[in-house]
Amino acid sequence: MNADLCIALKDVSIGYHGHPILTDIDFSLKTGEFTVLFGPNGCGKTTLFKTILRIIPPLHGTITYGNTHYPRFGYVPQRQTLDEIYPFTAGEVVLMGTFGQTKPFCPTPEINRTWVDQCLKDVGMLEMKRQLFSELSGGQKQRILIARALATRPTILLLDEPITGVDIIAQRKIMELIALLHKKHELTIVMVTHEIHSIPRWINKLIWINNNKVLIGNSRDILAPLITEEASFQGALWH
Amino acid sequence: MEQLLEILSPHFLLRNSLYAGLIVGFVCPQVGIFFVLRRMVLLGIALPQVSNAGITFAFLLCTIGFHFLPHMESEKFMALTGSVFFTLIAIFILAILERRRKGFTENRIGFTYSIAGAASILFVSWNPYGQTEVLSLLKGEIVSVPDIYLWLMIAIYGTIFLCLIGFHRSFVIVSYDADMAITIGKKVVLWDILLYLIIGVVISFGVMTVGPVVIFGFLLIPAITARMITRGILPFCIVSSAIGTAASFLGFYISYRFDLPTGPTDVALLSVILLVSFLGKTVFPWKKIS
Structure with missing residues (x-):
């Protein structure tokens, strides 16, 4: 197994009381990576996040943590x-x-x-x-x-919607703080958000959950079409 | 002054009642803080009523010739068995329903309160011999506490107090942020069960000692008052117990001095302390620490 591997999800289904919300989730996170879980409200971001944290058990599949031992989570709830x-x-x-x-x-x-x-x-x-x-x-x-x-x-810092409901200046300060902690403590970070503009360009991985599908890639590939789409929507609102 | 010295004398006739009241006043608020913080105040009303139903049921069974503990002579132990049994069953059923989110919490607790109140009255009406004892309990007259019962109380309430202090961090974290508690390795369900068990035992013994209305007062009023006038969880816990103990002692003195029932005097005193604290807080609000 890869020595840098931090968390790996294999064929995982998540949900509550036996009812799946998302199925066939396969991805892995490397140690020191900054990953953002992004998607609209109610798409299952927090459920996936809590499954990773072992607060909710997965309905199917396996989640492995590193190579040898269970990591120590730093959990920031809403x-x-x-x-x-x-x-x-x-x-x-x-x-x-x-x-x-x-x-x-x-x-x-x-x-x-x-x-x-x-x-x-x-x-x-x-x-x-x-x-x-x-x-x-x-x-x-x-x-x-x-x-x-x-x-x-x-060893892993997990933040659930850390900037939701705070003003724009506080949002920027919090994001700067998270970035600083990522560098200073070399932490693996997983952040959940539904706010597209809060996602920094320099993150290592973006997990986009939409229409019951999980898409994994880098921020540029996933976000570019979304930002264009939102810009045209905003434009339509103004005109 | 003379009567105060008489109360403090180790040979005072009603010393066991005084000590029992002080123990209840000291330990109950420590349990009550979880009622207030977990927003379970209504449960604090319903459970003493359930405990009361257990006591009346035990008396009824005894009258018709059945005894929970046949080798025990004392009525107090028999009533205690009924109280603990009913309270623990009720608290666990309510906790399970709460966890499974069946219906509304207020509805469940309201129903429990009504049925327990009705059952208590029915059990008493079917059993004329138990009426005097139960009425005395309802009025909160702490008159006769046998030595053995006092020692049992010291042992049980002492153990409970040690548990609450020793496991304070776990009880606080599972109450405040259960998800966080799981991520740091706490078994939330087990800690909840232990807390409910403690609540059940404290209420059962408390109802037997001071009655359902008074136990409700000691569980909640000191914690509500302390919540208003303290900053930080440690001062909150200390001040809650201090208020409960002081009210218990002063209440006993006033009731002895003016020949009043002790329990209601304690609750009236607690209410005065709450009112004064509220007025004090309104007139002199906290300034934010900068």
């Missing part, structure tokens, strides 16, 4: 799915990333607290550590969730 009734500070949310490494009945080790501070610093949110998570703006929350994912010391 922030709207998190209930704001919880009175967590930003620091406490990031600390959750270390929960998988801390034993029950033991206090949080100092090394974990230092690591949390480092993760907050990496996303430029250290000064917001004591702020309530529910009081942060959409873009700030997203950064905190990225810091939480980094706190798991991941």
Whole structure:
């Protein structure tokens, strides 16, 4: 098997309660690659994403992770799915990333607290550590969730719609942050989005899900006709 | 002052009732925080009612000659068995239905509350001998707590408190973000089962000690109050228990001083604390930390 292989899906079908949403999915991701899962709302992006994360079991086929061991995931959920009734500070949310490494009945080790501070610093949110998570703006929350994912010391960072619902400036900052983390930590990144303009040109792989089909390629080949199509649609709206 | 010193004396006649109330006031809010955070407040109303139905059912069975634990003489243990049995069955059925997303949560809990309330009254009406004891429970009169029952309470509530503290991180992560919990290797279903088990046992024992209305008060009001006045999960947990314990002690003192039923006095006091906290929060809102 290829030493660089990070995740491989072979003949995979995904869905809920035995009902397939997508079938015959075959692709692999190499270590250090930046992959974008792209498609319209409701096409099955998040289901595929959660299947890769082993949150939902595949209906058929096999998913292999690397060559030897199960990778450590850094998961960034859609922030709207998190209930704001919880009175967590930003620091406490990031600390959750270390929960998988801390034993029950033991206090949080100092090394974990230092690591949390480092993760907050990496996303430029250290000064917001004591702020309530529910009081942060959409873009700030997203950064905190990225810091939480980094706190798991991941080998793969998976982000579910990280820029949805935030303003254009925050979108750009988040994308710059993700790009920086990709370079700095040499992370394998999988990002889900339905926003065509948020997809950077320099990504390694684009997985486009549309009409129950999964198309894999580079961003230029897949996106060029879509961007042209959208531009003509926008033009038609203006005239 | 004299009466306060009398209450604090180790030879105080009703000391077991005081200690039992303090234990309930300290531990119940720790369970209650999960009711509030998981938005299961309605379940906090329905389950004590189910527990109450279990108690009345056990009394009824005893009257017609059947006993859950024939070797146990005490009525309290018999009632406790019924309480635990009914509560655990109800909580697991509700949890399974919730997970399978069958119907609406509010409908299920509303139905459970109604049927448990009706069953309690029917079981009591069929059993005139159990009426006095059940009415005393409903009123929340913590008068006679035998030594053995108090020690059992200390053992069970102590174990539950240790579990809640020791497994705090797991309970928090599976409640807040179950998907994230799976990705870091937590068995979400097992942690949920353990939490439900803890809730069931705490409610069963609590209802036996202070009655269904009072247990509802201790589960929810301290957590709701603490949620309003704290920032961060650790202060939230500490303040919840502090409010519960303080209200339990002061409530006991006031009820003893003015000859009032203890349980309702505790709940009234908790409500006053909640109201004062709300007014305080409204007048002096949090400033954002910059």
